[in-house]
Amino acid sequence: VGAALAAAPGADEAYGGFVYIMWGEKANCLSQVAHRNLETLLSAAPNARYRFFLYGPAQAAGYRIADGLSKVQFQRYAKRGYDVHMRLVNARWGPYAPATGVRDAWADQTNVGEDWPGEDRPGEAWWYAHRSRFPYEDKKHSKLKSVQPHPRDAFFNAVVHMYLTGGVHTDLTVAFSGLEKLTTGAEAQYAMYGDGCERRDAAYDDIITEFDGWDVSLPMALYFPDAGHPALKCVLDKYDQAVQNLSGLDAMERYCLTPQAPNGFPFYHEEEPHEGDYEAPPPAGMAQLRPGHGACARYLLETCKAQTELQDPAAPALKAMTVEWMGCDAGFHWDQWRFPYAASKPFRELAAPEGFDAAGVTGVWTGAALHGKRWEEPPEEHFISKEIYRAHPATRWDHPALKAGLLARQWQRENAIADVEDADRVFAEDPDFPKCAAALPACTSFFHDFSELKDMQYYREDAPKSPRNAAAARCSPTLIIPGAEKGASTFLYSLLAEHPQMISPLKGAGFKETGAYLAGFDRPGQLWDKTSHFPLIRENEPFLTGDATVINMVDKGAAKRVVRDNPNPKVIFSLRNPTDRLWSAYRFTFNVYYKTHLPDLSYANIVNDSVDGFGQCMQRQLSGAAAAAAGAAGEDAGDAEIE
Structure with a gap:
């Protein structure tokens, strides 16, 4: 174009x-x-x-x-x-x-x-x-x-x-x-x-x-x-x-x-x-x-x-x-x-x-x-x-979606990276184009403003500012699929990954489950490792990357860590009929029984034990809430809270 x-x-x-x-x-x-x-x-x-x-x-x-x-x-x-x-x-x-x-x-x-x-x-x-x-x-x-x-x-x-x-x-x-x-x-x-x-x-x-x-x-x-x-x-x-x-x-x-x-x-x-x-x-x-x-x-x-x-x-x-x-x-x-x-x-x-x-x-x-x-x-x-x-750039963008995305990035930034002859015609013929450009997810680099970063030790051969440079050079993930586990999240991500503007992570099972937003990666010392999970995407490029780590759904701090890198992520939960999901999870987790038919690991025993365990856990939670409420506002307030 x-x-x-x-x-x-x-x-x-x-x-x-x-x-x-x-x-x-x-x-x-x-x-x-x-x-x-x-x-x-x-x-x-x-x-x-x-x-x-x-x-x-x-x-x-x-x-x-x-x-x-x-x-x-x-x-x-x-x-x-x-x-x-x-x-x-x-x-x-x-x-x-x-x-x-x-x-x-x-x-x-x-x-x-x-x-x-x-x-x-x-x-x-x-x-x-x-x-x-x-x-x-x-x-x-x-x-x-x-x-x-x-x-x-x-x-x-x-x-x-x-x-x-x-x-x-x-x-x-x-x-x-x-x-x-x-x-x-x-x-x-x-x-x-x-x-x-x-x-x-x-x-x-x-x-x-x-x-x-x-x-x-x-x-x-x-x-x-x-x-x-x-x-x-x-x-x-x-x-x-x-x-x-x-x-x-x-x-x-x-x-x-x-x-x-x-x-x-x-x-x-x-x-x-x-x-x-x-x-x-x-x-x-x-x-x-x-x-x-x-x-x-x-x-x-x-x-x-x-x-x-x-x-x-x-x-x-x-x-x-x-x-x-x-x-x-x-x-x-x-x-x-x-x-x-x-x-x-x-x-x-x-x-x-x-x-x-x-x-x-x-x-x-x-x-x-x-x-x-x-x-x-x-x-x-x-x-x-x-x-x-500057004299030898890679200029091929064969897919129409990438060409449109490249133009949109230029419109969005109001600073064209090169002369695009057809831009005026495209904008004139499609009145929704500026709106579309504004709706494109913005590139947000990884959070790297750790005041204590200068005191951290990385690989012995790396200069201390290397992780910050790597974090600032990459766009952080835009698409997040937090789960559920065995809820067809892999199938969903594989479909989205076929889009010409979607680039897969470099690490993780199936090149989707990076684990980069789980506990531990929010520390300065893990910045280098976290950013290396994702591909290089420059600010003016029409590409996106994502993360489909299914246990993000049950990690208490994952959402906070995602938003710290990208304040406006696109989040999709892939859910499924709970009974179907449970049977799929059982076959995945207890595949030993599925092959050997050990009685102690039968589907019925596992489900019954899980239900009993859940009931006991719930009772402990209610008892703890009651005790806390009683200590703060008296016994009557605690009973009301339980009910």
Whole structure:
């Protein structure tokens, strides 16, 4: 509906290949900057197939697991018309294994190499030898604190998908200003933090002594126009050699591709030291891995690049991608993941190089963990905001309800976010439109004005103001379904969730029951955890989110907590014939009897015991009221109160 909804300038509308994305940090750190970076991708390649890697067991279909992403993490973009899906990666759903299990619970959840020719499956031997490193069974992994894969496993997953399908791979730490130059070209390209930088010197020996060869959450961007690139096959062959015959690898490759002692990071799979006569390389050799500048990932890729070019000069080239990394301070990248407070330059202070031209590079690194943990956006005057985010917005709003909602938000705020050519016509033809706009639920951020917040302790790596920033950046839930339990609230919510403007919570059973308004979440120390239950919705967007925790109905303080975040929520009680509801609740709660028919847990016994218990409870309440009334106004007043 006008210029604001037109295709982004310079977009490659024809590119329909894959864009694979991995987020290597905790889900709570996926801040608005990471969303802005994703939107630069959507702007450049609006018709690409976006697949986000989600590491976790099969139960991730129903709720978010540990610190991993949520299945509905990027629902906001799918509802706008982009082809965005989460791709589950675990011991069952890998690159070559036949896809099994609840496949219909995941859109497009097929194993990309399932039909790949059996005689040419590089990486398959390593996958089958190590796939247990990825969680699958909920019984074993229900108490996981982290599902973050080791960088060795994450790099393998990226390389094997790029080999099988080609496409783009990134990690949402790069703001792309020229992605369309890649997707319209025919040359494979790669970029890693530290490109063009010198190797680290002896000043980093203290890090090398505890370094297992892999940078955590390596900032990296890859583009391969076609499947089957020989350099990628070379990398996967080396993975296979690590489980078949170590003699075919050099000392650095052996160190990179065999398990080492734990390095202190919270990965799902705990490393076990390699057994045998293998010896780690000396410190001088370790320095060749360039900790903080790509390490094992760079070594493997660049070694294979050189070997491929030497063996076949006519093979497809692999060139460097032009990403502006804002300097060569390897300690900055390394320390920000381990010791955020010790990082030398925070994200908001990154200065543009003299004469910087955003159009002249493919992308600009935006920092990574610092902006994630702080939940800060670049200031309006920052060059990334001015030259990239404003020039490359995601502008697709396919559904009419979203287009109308976007216009309504502009009318409501009296401050249009862009020129909308058809606005005057829409308002003129529909006299009720201003009334409709005024009736839209307003965006209200989470309550975060805790005077004692500065004294609270959060995750040890988070700055104290992070929870407040995260709370202020999100719209709080508008729709509340407090129950009743077994009253068809799930069915009701599932219908409402199909609306194009409704986005589901990120956490909770069925992505609806967050529990965020139960006792305990009203304390300042729980602010970060509460806000992380809900998706990012900006103030000017036509989206809503909600909460359908059924025990909110019987929690005395839930209503007060809801209203503190949103003074005008839309509340729907889903009620049911009490007898039908009781029978449904019995089958749900006492399903052991339903299967084994134990007499003590029969429906009749449970109901009779409950009625007796209710009568006794009521008598105690009446007696207590009578005693209180008698003490205040005498015995006669107490009798009258009972009657």
